């Protein structure tokens with residue numbers, strides 16, 4: 001039976017699938033608010049309100065650096081981006097709408113990956 005591997009990065013197939021979804025999200029036209037960490041000089045209240053900031057470049061570094069043990073650990077960080085967005089931004093704002101669009105896009109890609 002398969003040896004349970006501990007604290008190893010996610011297996012190649014899962015890694016490749018997560019990387020592909022990340023590639024596609026970075027290319028999405030609505031990804032612009034999420035590409036880099038929110039600049040707390042530009043938004044001074046952000047780090048007080050948002051306890052766990054997350055963005056696509058941080059996820060990229062964590063994925064390539066072997067920080068994610070499973071593809072689900074990866075998805076937790078992705079969803080954190082969109083939850084933070086809903087906390088800080090009005091739904092009817094450019095960033096709020098972009099967050100909803102990107103979450104829908106991710107959920108659909110994620111569902112495909114988990115149905116294949």
Ligand SMILES: Cc1ncccc1N[C@@H](C)c1ccc2c(c1)OCCCO2
Pocket residue numbers: 032033034036037038039042043085088089095
């Ligand atoms: C995801 C998120 N949540 C809360 C605040 C900001 C952000 N994203 C940053 C990248 C951003 C979004 C909109 C912006 C902006 C910067 O530049 C200042 C001018 C207005 O437009």
